[in-house]
Amino acid sequence: MRILTVVKQVPDSNATIKVKGDGSGIETAGLKTVCDPFDEFGVELAVQTREKRSDVDEVVVICLGDDSASGVLRTALAMGADRAIHVNDPKFESMNELFDAWVLAEAIKKDEKGFDLIVCGKHNIDLDSGAVGPALAEFLNVPHVGAVQGLEIADDGSSLTARRRIEGAEEVVECSMPALLTIEKGLVEPRYPSLPNLMKAKKKPVEVLTSADISDADASTAGTDLVSISPPPPRPECKMIEGEPEEMARELVKLLREEAKVV
Amino acid sequence: MNPIIMALLLAVSLGIFAWSFMRRWKLLMVGSPEMRWDNVGERIKRTWVYAFAQKRMTRYTWAGVAHRMIFTGFMVLLIRSLILFSRGFIPDSSLLLFQPHTLLGDVYSLLKDIFVVLVMLGAIVFLYYRLVVKLPRMTKSTEGVIILGIIVVMMVADVLYDGAWMVLHVGADANVGFNVWEPAGSVMALMLQNAGTGMLTFLAHAGFWIHVSLVLIFLNVLPYSKHFHIITAIPNVFLQDLNPKGRLAPIVDIEGKLEREETLGIKSINQFSWKSILDFYTCTECGRCSDQCPANNTGKKLSPKHFTVDLRNFLYENEKGLVAGKNGTNGNGTNGHGSNGGGESTDEGGIHYKDLIDGVIDPEVLWACTTCRACETECPVFITYVDKIVDMRRYLVQERGEFPNELQTAFRGLESNMNPWGFAPDERANWASGLDVPLIAENPEADVLFWVGCAPSYDDRAKKTARATAILMKQAGVNFAILGPEEQCTGDPARRAGNEFLFQMFAEANTETLNGYNVKKIVTTCPHCYNTLDHEYGDYGGHYEVVHHSDFLADLVRSGKLKPTQPVKAKVVYHDSCYLGRYNDMYDSPRDLLRSIPGVTLVEPVETRDRGMCCGAGGAQMFKEEESGEERVNERRTEQLLKTDPNVVSSACPFCMRMLTDGLAGKDREDVEQLDIAEMLLRSVGETPNEATPETAST
Ligand code: SF4
Ligand code: SF4
Numbered sequence: 001m002r003i004l005t006v007v008k009q010v011p012d013s014n015a016t017i018k019v020k021g022d023g024s025g026i027e028t029a030g031l032k033t034v035c036d037p038f039d040e041f042g043v044e045l046a047v048q049t050r051e052k053r054s055d056v057d058e059v060v061v062i063c064l065g066d067d068s069a070s071g072v073l074r075t076a077l078a079m080g081a082d083r084a085i086h087v088n089d090p091k092f093e094s095m096n097e098l099f100d101a102w103v104l105a106e107a108i109k110k111d112e113k114g115f116d117l118i119v120c121g122k123h124n125i126d127l128d129s130g131a132v133g134p135a136l137a138e139f140l141n142v143p144h145v146g147a148v149q150g151l152e153i154a155d156d157g158s159s160l161t162a163r164r165r166i167e168g169a170e171e172v173v174e175c176s177m178p179a180l181l182t183i184e185k186g187l188v189e190p191r192y193p194s195l196p197n198l199m200k201a202k203k204k205p206v207e208v209l210t211s212a213d214i215s216d217a218d219a220s221t222a223g224t225d226l227v228s229i230s231p232p233p234p235r236p237e238c239k240m241i242e243g244e245p246e247e248m249a250r251e252l253v254k255l256l257r258e259e260a261k262v263v
Numbered sequence: 264m265n266p267i268i269m270a271l272l273l274a275v276s277l278g279i280f281a282w283s284f285m286r287r288w289k290l291l292m293v294g295s296p297e298m299r300w301d302n303v304g305e306r307i308k309r310t311w312v313y314a315f316a317q318k319r320m321t322r323y324t325w326a327g328v329a330h331r332m333i334f335t336g337f338m339v340l341l342i343r344s345l346i347l348f349s350r351g352f353i354p355d356s357s358l359l360l361f362q363p364h365t366l367l368g369d370v371y372s373l374l375k376d377i378f379v380v381l382v383m384l385g386a387i388v389f390l391y392y393r394l395v396v397k398l399p400r401m402t403k404s405t406e407g408v409i410i411l412g413i414i415v416v417m418m419v420a421d422v423l424y425d426g427a428w429m430v431l432h433v434g435a436d437a438n439v440g441f442n443v444w445e446p447a448g449s450v451m452a453l454m455l456q457n458a459g460t461g462m463l464t465f466l467a468h469a470g471f472w473i474h475v476s477l478v479l480i481f482l483n484v485l486p487y488s489k490h491f492h493i494i495t496a497i498p499n500v501f502l503q504d505l506n507p508k509g510r511l512a513p514i515v516d517i518e519g520k521l522e523r524e525e526t527l528g529i530k531s532i533n534q535f536s537w538k539s540i541l542d543f544y545t546c547t548e549c550g551r552c553s554d555q556c557p558a559n560n561t562g563k564k565l566s567p568k569h570f571t572v573d574l575r576n577f578l579y580e581n582e583k584g585l586v587a588g589k590n591g592t593n594g595n596g597t598n599g600h601g602s603n604g605g606g607e608s609t610d611e612g613g614i615h616y617k618d619l620i621d622g623v624i625d626p627e628v629l630w631a632c633t634t635c636r637a638c639e640t641e642c643p644v645f646i647t648y649v650d651k652i653v654d655m656r657r658y659l660v661q662e663r664g665e666f667p668n669e670l671q672t673a674f675r676g677l678e679s680n681m682n683p684w685g686f687a688p689d690e691r692a693n694w695a696s697g698l699d700v701p702l703i704a705e706n707p708e709a710d711v712l713f714w715v716g717c718a719p720s721y722d723d724r725a726k727k728t729a730r731a732t733a734i735l736m737k738q739a740g741v742n743f744a745i746l747g748p749e750e751q752c753t754g755d756p757a758r759r760a761g762n763e764f765l766f767q768m769f770a771e772a773n774t775e776t777l778n779g780y781n782v783k784k785i786v787t788t789c790p791h792c793y794n795t796l797d798h799e800y801g802d803y804g805g806h807y808e809v810v811h812h813s814d815f816l817a818d819l820v821r822s823g824k825l826k827p828t829q830p831v832k833a834k835v836v837y838h839d840s841c842y843l844g845r846y847n848d849m850y851d852s853p854r855d856l857l858r859s860i861p862g863v864t865l866v867e868p869v870e871t872r873d874r875g876m877c878c879g880a881g882g883a884q885m886f887k888e889e890e891s892g893e894e895r896v897n898e899r900r901t902e903q904l905l906k907t908d909p910n911v912v913s914s915a916c917p918f919c920m921r922m923l924t925d926g927l928a929g930k931d932r933e934d935v936e937q938l939d940i941a942e943m944l945l946r947s948v949g950e951t952p953n954e955a956t957p958e959t960a961s962t
Contacts, residue, residue: 012679012680012685013685014676014679014680014685014686014687015679015680015687016687016689016690032679032680032688034675034679189668189671191664192660192664192666192671192674192675193664194660194661194662194663194664195517195521195527195661195662195764196521196524196662199521199522
């Protein structure tokens, strides 16, 4: 069995995001980036699957991103992936997750042996469309189960049973393999790579693919156009009311009536 | 007395002892190298104070007194034993120095008789503790009782020998009488004066041979029992770590070690240094360490005594393999006194090199330690635990990647945002909003750098301490500045959690920043930052004058720059932070500061100063769930403080503050205020309006 895991470099969830003046994107200079936490669940799942089963030949990690994204691949390799594919070309830079999925699919198709299991995060915390996984499954023409929280793979590796929580119930899905899964929080806890593994990761092979390798890269194939990005409106000032409980209540009613105009 | 028997006895027993000693020596050499013979003068001084004068013993009063009687007695009686051995060959020998009716001889025999009695009394006190009181801190063992029994019999035999000998040698018509120079012997003589010559000869011989043989048996039992400390304690005190108490030795050349596939931290027993092995030999199992350990006292799996004893037992059980394996290996040295990552011999395989985590020391034991140093402050023979526990954590974290899951959040927060909570680095100075505190980039001429630290920068409660301190410094006219977003965590939580690699990244980054601004003097409100900046950054080229705000503010009050004039009517109990008190001996300035405030009545809990119990947050506990036990450390500490019936619990550490605030809330005692010493002082000095309330809008 061969497992592929898809990772993306995203801004740290606590980083302060600054939008570019022209609204075309965000400032990346000095921005703290990390491996998308949901994608990390995918890497962990792949590595755990290899640890549990004897029939996993290879865990490969793929990432679409610029040079700085190689750090994300190192993390995945340190966590236990065997080798990496880095799809890196300025032509592939986009804010369009459907296009990303298309590029990834083309890159994956170049691998002759093919993958039995492809895992991605449920969504990425940057653009948050949740489209990469399902779209990739479409382009690769394999079945897809989204937001997986429980998983069993048949002993012979021909099918899997996945559990996913839906509004008020749990859904159990059976699916033939090859298949693509997107992973929800709670299925696995990503490991903290040990230092020796970080060192070993430096020696693991990373294959770089560019637009020269992926022919006919055509942005119009699919997707959405990003029109503009703007920061959310600043949070209004908080007003603290002080004094005796009665005074505070009186003041609160007054403010609700006169300033907020809700009563 | 028979010289042949004496010669045989000495030859056999000294021979066996020499053999045992060599065994222990070879096993000691299995440990990794470490330098412990610098600064001999200081070592001699400490050996005098702690080994000979037994300074720490009387922290437990009666046991201490009893032990001093026995210890000093043994020193005095050493000469007596030599005299007796020589009498095996030369009758009536007194080693040419201690002849009866000479001044030296008489004084010595008086001293000897006094100590014979005192040693006996001391041993009886210990027997009473073991058999009657059954002190829980001690290990109940027959070994302990037998040894004490031997001591008592040895003393009785000595007096018996003296008494019988006196009666036999008194002239035919003279009577034995009480002799002030030989009080014990002569009283025994009086009791025996009517016995027949045969009986007396028998008693004299029996007393002599019993005493002599017991001394030799005792000597041979030592290396195989906890009483080995009689031999190893003095060297162990002499060879103690002279570095500042709070400094952990760095792992030198982490990258190189990784390249060479050497272990980071301690995985197997031979990776402990020879000095650690001497520690294991020396443990007397007195249990003082565990008796003071907050983890042990709240039902966690950790007991420092058992930690030491378990490692010792494993070491002894695997003596053969370890000593044999030593020959085929080359220990790789550590720099300075680094206690770490030495003798690499796991390639040998073999059970003796096994991973200590697998069955010798439960990881829960390691993760329960708050690094409070209560144990190390107590241990009469200077055994250390924090360094060993952290070394084992280093292996767990860096090699196995195994640690309590919550720590991963802290590590990742540190890695990506330079603080364990993962707050945005560019919001680091938000605590100061509206206070007009300059960044050092704007005020490079500042006399003092205010090192704020992560908790006072981001934690809403601790921010108030930072604000109070800044306001006070401004009022006193101190020319200070902060690093703001350029400040990063000191790395203390990472280091104490075993993530040495991460710590070193912070140490390098911060010293670079500080040296870049040519910082000379640093003030901080956090004892953990204080300890790291003062004692640990030197290894990374950071040498600063670091002052804790308790000292700094106390000085400002003393010099009249701050005038606490407004009365603050409160009964205040001060909680000692481990990293301030036990780590840095700062007990008085925070108290002086509180006392300088009119209206404050300062009260002390029973557990105070160096016996003050930990709040439970140190050693990265702040960033993980407490290990399972019967009670939470902060709850126990809060109870102790509440017994003084205070209106205010005051502290001088942001982590203590957090733990005690939680403790008070858990007991529904929000009526008791929890205030940092700076906040207390600010109340008395008075603040300009609207300055001390932090803006609620930030983070
Ligand atoms: S440092 Fe504190 S918690 Fe750790 S073993 Fe010693 S006494 Fe116990
Ligand atoms: S380590 Fe020290 S304090 Fe603890 S039992 Fe041993 S000798 Fe006593």
